[in-house]
Amino acid sequence: MSYLFLDHTGDIAVRVTAASLDRLFEEAAAALAATIVDAAAVRTDRRLDVTLEAPAPDLLLVDWLNELVYRFETDLWLAGRAEARVWQAGEVWQLEAKTFGEPLDEARHRVKVLIKGVTYHQLAIQETAEGIETVVVFDI
Amino acid sequence: MSHEPSSVTLERIDANRWRIPRSGGMRVDGLIFADDTLIAEIRDDPCLEQVRNVAHLPGIVGASLAMPDIHWGYGFPIGGVAAMDGVDGVISPGGVGYDIN
Amino acid sequence: MYRNVPTGVGSHRRDLTLSAMALRRVLEHGARWAVQEGFGRREDLDVVEEGGCLPGADPDRVSDRACERGHTQLGTLGSGNHFAELQYVAEVYDARVAAAFGLFKDQVTIMIHSGSRGLGHQVCQEHLREMVDASRRHGIELPDRQLCCAPIRSPEGRAYLAAMAAAANFAFANRQVMGHWVRESVASALGVAPDRTGITVVYDVCHNIAKFETFTVKGRTRELCVHRKGATRAYPPGHPQTPAAYREVGQPVLIPGDMGRYSYVLVGTERALGETFGSACHGAGRRMSRSQAKRSARGRSLLDEMHARGVEVMAAGMATVAEEMPEAYKDVADVVRVVDAAGLARRVAQLRPIGVIKG
Numbered sequence: 001m002s003y004l005f006l007d008h009t010g011d012i013a014v015r016v017t018a019a020s021l022d023r024l025f026e027e028a029a030a031a032l033a034a035t036i037v038d039a040a041a042v043r044t045d046r047r048l049d050v051t052l053e054a055p056a057p058d059l060l061l062v063d064w065l066n067e068l069v070y071r072f073e074t075d076l077w078l079a080g081r082a083e084a085r086v087w088q089a090g091e092v093w094q095l096e097a098k099t100f101g102e103p104l105d106e107a108r109h110r111v112k113v114l115i116k117g118v119t120y121h122q123l124a125i126q127e128t129a130e131g132i133e134t135v136v137v138f139d140i
Numbered sequence: 141m142s143h144e145p146s147s148v149t150l151e152r153i154d155a156n157r158w159r160i161p162r163s164g165g166m167r168v169d170g171l172i173f174a175d176d177t178l179i180a181e182i183r184d185d186p187c188l189e190q191v192r193n194v195a196h197l198p199g200i201v202g203a204s205l206a207m208p209d210i211h212w213g214y215g216f217p218i219g220g221v222a223a224m225d226g227v228d229g230v231i232s233p234g235g236v237g238y239d240i241n
Numbered sequence: 242m243y244r245n246v247p248t249g250v251g252s253h254r255r256d257l258t259l260s261a262m263a264l265r266r267v268l269e270h271g272a273r274w275a276v277q278e279g280f281g282r283r284e285d286l287d288v289v290e291e292g293g294c295l296p297g298a299d300p301d302r303v304s305d306r307a308c309e310r311g312h313t314q315l316g317t318l319g320s321g322n323h324f325a326e327l328q329y330v331a332e333v334y335d336a337r338v339a340a341a342f343g344l345f346k347d348q349v350t351i352m353i354h355s356g357s358r359g360l361g362h363q364v365c366q367e368h369l370r371e372m373v374d375a376s377r378r379h380g381i382e383l384p385d386r387q388l389c390c391a392p393i394r395s396p397e398g399r400a401y402l403a404a405m406a407a408a409a410n411f412a413f414a415n416r417q418v419m420g421h422w423v424r425e426s427v428a429s430a431l432g433v434a435p436d437r438t439g440i441t442v443v444y445d446v447c448h449n450i451a452k453f454e455t456f457t458v459k460g461r462t463r464e465l466c467v468h469r470k471g472a473t474r475a476y477p478p479g480h481p482q483t484p485a486a487y488r489e490v491g492q493p494v495l496i497p498g499d500m501g502r503y504s505y506v507l508v509g510t511e512r513a514l515g516e517t518f519g520s521a522c523h524g525a526g527r528r529m530s531r532s533q534a535k536r537s538a539r540g541r542s543l544l545d546e547m548h549a550r551g552v553e554v555m556a557a558g559m560a561t562v563a564e565e566m567p568e569a570y571k572d573v574a575d576v577v578r579v580v581d582a583a584g585l586a587r588r589v590a591q592l593r594p595i596g597v598i599k600g
Contacts, residue, residue, distance in 0.1 A: 012531070059373065174579055175582070217471075221470075223465040230381065231393045234388055237470045238365045240357045240408040
């Protein structure tokens with residue numbers, strides 16, 4: 001599982017690949033944190049839980065990342081690592097996630113960029129030979 | 141993100157205006173304001189497809205318009221103007237953008 | 242100015258905190274709220290688009306989350322392409338119109354570019370999400386989900402319009418508050434009273450907005466909902482929406498360029514009314530992606546380069562300066578030339594930067 005930043009006029013796009021949907025959500029969260037600060041500097045001994053639901057997995061992914069943007073903007077919460085579980089329950093898709101991280105500490109973290117939100121632009125989760133893949137565009 | 145070269149048909153109207161003629165599901169033409177210098181850069185940008193896409197929206201009046209500073213945006217291009225019928229048209233948050241102001 | 246106008250992550254002035262009630266009034270009344278609270282003067286509102294307050298704003302349509310993002314961000318510049326700039330009038334192209342706008346050669350001007358900050362972002366995001374479903378329900382086929390929309394008269398459409406107007410009012414109030422602090426900064430630098438700086442507002446204009454406006458289309462008067470995303474309203478002389486002070490010359494159109502070269506003031510025309518629903522461009526447009534710009538900035542001292550050009554830059558983060566360097570943008574003169582030649586708006590003055598504040 002990995003993520004790769006892509007060149008994109010105006011904003012930041014990241015391609016995330018993973019073996020499963022759970023891992024894809026975890027990796028996307030890691031990519032988000034790595035966009036904001038140097039991810040290696042984030043301590044992960046505190047925990048914040050998130051539960052969400054949406055009508056489709058790709059919409060759930062955007063909701064998830066937007067939730068993390070919101071947590072950062074309001075509580076300065078940086079989620080360095082996450083454990084996610086995603087499943088379908090009837091009409092909806094559900095997410096239960098534990099995020100591990102800490103609030104921004106300007107003495108140790110240098111903010112590289114502020115993400116204002118995550119977009120629906122050309123949003124799709126696709127199956128590939130290695131597992132699943134998505135490209136997410138962050139608005140900055 | 142890499143993009144295929146734009147497959148949009150572009151016709152010159154005069155020194156400062158270009159048309160994307162209506163085709164397929166487009167309800168109106170696309171109209172782009174640019175001279176030769178600017179159109180050279182715009183041609184390579186996926187924003188022309190976005191001008192074309194906006195022309196598909198219900199209730200759009202006149203043309204899907206693009207100003208000379210047009211560039212790629214989410215869904216709608218940045219530098220775009222779309223007038224919708226005030227009764228039968230649609231409203232789109234993407235046609236305003238994130239930084240509402 | 243840099244001390245008085247907050248920029249950067251989480252920074253805001255401790256002397257401006259909004260209660261939930263006050264935020265509601267900001268969302269309802271926009272820049273009028275700011276003036277009532279002592280930020281700026283009543284006459285400032287005469288030269289703000291829509292008088293600084295869009296009708297139909299409903300604070301109840303703005304979610305708690307959006308309010309939470311907004312309540313510490315009123316009177317903050319934000320990051321990205323937002324800026325506050327000290328400039329001077331380098332060229333006057335039309336002396337009569339410039340005089341009507343109160344502009345003359347070598348005069349010092351201040352330009353502020355900021356919007357509705359996290360609050361507007363949250364509004365957009367939540368309503369996009371709603372409309373992804375709404376488009377499906379209303380049977381609207383879309384080439385891209387980000388184009389999602391709803392009929393203007395549907396509940397989803399009305400809800401968004403009411404929230405959007407509230408966010409726009411937040412943006413009007415935001416700029417009005419910052420404008421006031423800029424006046425205070427100049428007053429303290431010059432050692433005069435804040436009301437003796439001689440700073441007047443030329444104009445305050447939206448460029449990301451949807452508004453109901455009346456046009457004549459093929460001989461018929463129609464009310465249209467004009468979406469302007471990165472486009473500026475440009476109304477001609479004589480139009481009832483052009484401020485009374487400018488009724489004889491037309492509405493000022495502010496076109497910021499990049500931080501190293503220049504910005505422009507244009508004036509609206511009759512031609513734009515017929516051809517672009519009274520709209521013109523809004524800026525230079527990016528040429529380089531942000532990462533391209535950062536790569537090209539590597540190993541250079543942009544602040545020194547800007548200093549050598551006669552522009553002092555103060556920024557909360559150096560990454561922003563790299564992303565926003567002049568070469569990252571098209572030459573706004575090219576953009577303005579086309580707008581002028583096509584007759585959408587005419588050039589009035591060119592403004593060159595002296596000092597730039599970035600988030």
